[in-house]
Amino acid sequence: MENIKTSIVNYLKDNSFMDKNTELEDADSLTQNGIIDSIGLLELLDHISEKYSIEIPEDMLIPENLDSLQGLTNMITNLTK
Amino acid sequence: MKIDAYLTAHAGKTPSRIALEEGNNSVSYEALEASVNDIASSMREFRHCRFAILEEMGIQYVKMLMAVYRSDNIAIPMPIEMPRISLEKILDNSHVRNIITTEVQYSKFGESFFERFGTVIIVSDDKPVRYIRKEFSIESNHPELKLVLYTSGTTGTPKGVMLSDKNLTTNAASIIEILGLTPGDKGALVISPHHAFGNSIINSHLMAGGCIAMGNMKFIGSVFSLIESGVTVFYGVPSTYRILLRYPDRFKKAFSNVKIAASAGGGMTKQIVRNIKELVPEIEILPMYGQTEATARLAYVPKEDVEEFIETIGKPIPGVILDVFDPKGQSVGPNVTAELVAKGDNILLGYLDDEIATKKKIMDGWMYTGDLAQKLPNGYFKLMGRKDDLVKIGDHLVNPREIEKTIENNNKVSAVFVVPVAHELMGTAICLMVIPEPETDIDTLFKFCRKNLPAHLYPKEILFIDHLPLTENGKICNRLIIEEYQNVKNCM
Numbered sequence: 001m002e003n004i005k006t007s008i009v010n011y012l013k014d015n016s017f018m019d020k021n022t023e024l025e026d027a028d029s030l031t032q033n034g035i036i037d038s039i040g041l042l043e044l045l046d047h048i049s050e051k052y053s054i055e056i057p058e059d060m061l062i063p064e065n066l067d068s069l070q071g072l073t074n075m076i077t078n079l080t081k
Numbered sequence: 082m083k084i085d086a087y088l089t090a091h092a093g094k095t096p097s098r099i100a101l102e103e104g105n106n107s108v109s110y111e112a113l114e115a116s117v118n119d120i121a122s123s124m125r126e127f128r129h130c131r132f133a134i135l136e137e138m139g140i141q142y143v144k145m146l147m148a149v150y151r152s153d154n155i156a157i158p159m160p161i162e163m164p165r166i167s168l169e170k171i172l173d174n175s176h177v178r179n180i181i182t183t184e185v186q187y188s189k190f191g192e193s194f195f196e197r198f199g200t201v202i203i204v205s206d207d208k209p210v211r212y213i214r215k216e217f218s219i220e221s222n223h224p225e226l227k228l229v230l231y232t233s234g235t236t237g238t239p240k241g242v243m244l245s246d247k248n249l250t251t252n253a254a255s256i257i258e259i260l261g262l263t264p265g266d267k268g269a270l271v272i273s274p275h276h277a278f279g280n281s282i283i284n285s286h287l288m289a290g291g292c293i294a295m296g297n298m299k300f301i302g303s304v305f306s307l308i309e310s311g312v313t314v315f316y317g318v319p320s321t322y323r324i325l326l327r328y329p330d331r332f333k334k335a336f337s338n339v340k341i342a343a344s345a346g347g348g349m350t351k352q353i354v355r356n357i358k359e360l361v362p363e364i365e366i367l368p369m370y371g372q373t374e375a376t377a378r379l380a381y382v383p384k385e386d387v388e389e390f391i392e393t394i395g396k397p398i399p400g401v402i403l404d405v406f407d408p409k410g411q412s413v414g415p416n417v418t419a420e421l422v423a424k425g426d427n428i429l430l431g432y433l434d435d436e437i438a439t440k441k442k443i444m445d446g447w448m449y450t451g452d453l454a455q456k457l458p459n460g461y462f463k464l465m466g467r468k469d470d471l472v473k474i475g476d477h478l479v480n481p482r483e484i485e486k487t488i489e490n491n492n493k494v495s496a497v498f499v500v501p502v503a504h505e506l507m508g509t510a511i512c513l514m515v516i517p518e519p520e521t522d523i524d525t526l527f528k529f530c531r532k533n534l535p536a537h538l539y540p541k542e543i544l545f546i547d548h549l550p551l552t553e554n555g556k557i558c559n560r561l562i563i564e565e566y567q568n569v570k571n572c573m
Binding site for chain 2: 032037038041059062063066
């Protein structure tokens with residue numbers, strides 16, 4: 001669980017508008033805080049699909065799953081079970 | 082008629098009809114009218130003053146926009162999705178002293194951002210409108226000015242396009258006519274409302290007395306749910322469709338009840354049209370062409386011609402005249418490339434506080450689009466690239482988009498981009514960036530260029546790339562191609 005989250009944070013630090021020293025809470029909104037935009041989200045999804053060898057069905061592409069570290073971590077955990 | 086007057090008319094005739102939807106919230110015409118009046122009444126002391134509007138897409142944004150209109154002030158929507166530095170550039174350019182925003186944006190942007198304003202008005206869902214500061218200043222504005230839209234360019238000096246009630250109402254009426262919009266239609270607005278395309282969706286659906294379902298393109302699952310909520314007209318830039326088409330099964334399901342898939346902000350490709358038609362054969366695809374300077378729309382491709390004429394911009398919308406002028410301002414014949422010009426009640430008043438730019442844009446009553454085009458024998462128009470994108474190659478003025486088309490149409494390639502590069506002898510030469518198909522062969526491409534292009538256009542180099550260097554709204558421009566070329570070179 002913790003590994004997945006760290007991996008996403010590292011990805012965001014390298015590939016989004018997130019600063020190296022931003023402290024992000026698990027439930028903070030990635031879009032509302034200006035960390036990621038729509039194209040950035042698509043790239044993140046491609047990254048996740050490849051890294052964890054999962055296919056994310058489009059009905060899971062909703063804010064509850066994508067807009068926070070917690071949501072993303074839970075989604076990946078569920079899909080890799 | 083004023084653009085917000087239609088709201089009052091519909092609130093009187095069909096008070097309970099839903100005007101706006103956002104997630105699980107919705108607002109009827111009657112409720113929207115009441116909110117607009119409420120916000121406007123707090124701004125009555127201002128007389129035709131400029132008001133920046135800072136809010137994301139949603140019901141609250143539309144309320145504030147209409148309230149600025151209603152109070153006879155001038156709306157300047159901030160493209161809030163842009164970086165703060167771009168917003169500050171726009172604020173500097175627009176010399177705006179007043180701002181209206183929401184509690185959420187006020188705390189997000191922070192007090193220091195608002196220091197530049199004499200007046201700050203805060204709107205919230207559940208509390209009365211409040212002032213942080215109020216300061217009246219006399220402004221001298223164009224008497225017909227109603228709305229200032231900033232073009233989406235991210236580099237250079239921003240330009241504010243000044244629009245009037247007449248601009249807004251005539252363009253909205255033309256759009257209603259070509260789309261056949263009725264009060265029964267629900268339009269999907271998932272692109273920015275702060276630019277011309279999004280703004281035109283708000284105006285035309287509210288004028289028609291219909292409903293607008295508002296969302297954004299961030300969460301694809303939510304976009305599909307929004308479409309499935311009974312949307313009859315979907316609007317997108319070409320990349321919107323490209324993104325949604327990545328999920329063909331859901332696309333098919335979601336669009337099965339949509340009547341029209343309209344596009345603007347960039348050319349729809351044959352491939353996108355083919356992909357949509359394969360999934361949803363019944364849908365009407367309606368590509369439109371326009372500019373912020375024309376309020377929004379100038380031309381469209383009628384549905385019966387979409388298959389055959391997808392590479393054109395079709396014909397002018399009702400009330401607009403298009404022509405192609407040579408550098409002397411003379412109309413040219415068919416199949417000659419020159420500048421596309423337009424006339425109509427939707428043409429801008431001018432650029433905000435910039436008379437020089439206005440004089441260059443509007444000459445003898447014609448607006449110069451900056452787009453190169455050809456008239457086709459059937460009266461349609463075909464775009465041939467941006468005038469600014471013409472480059473001198475070995476002393477010849479060359480249109481990169483024409484070279485790209487020639488190579489694309491005669492070779493097995495997915496897409497070709499011409500990159501101007503410095504050349505010792507010619508000053509500038511070209512390289513090609515190519516998105517290959519499995520059969521693409523570099524030697525064959527070099528041979529084709531050798532045989533079919535003049536010597537000065539023989540590419541010094543051909544590079545394979547894997548994605549399109551397009552602007553956010555799906556347009557091709559030299560600047561992005563050159564940037565992409567530099568990226569590719571740096572990675573080699």
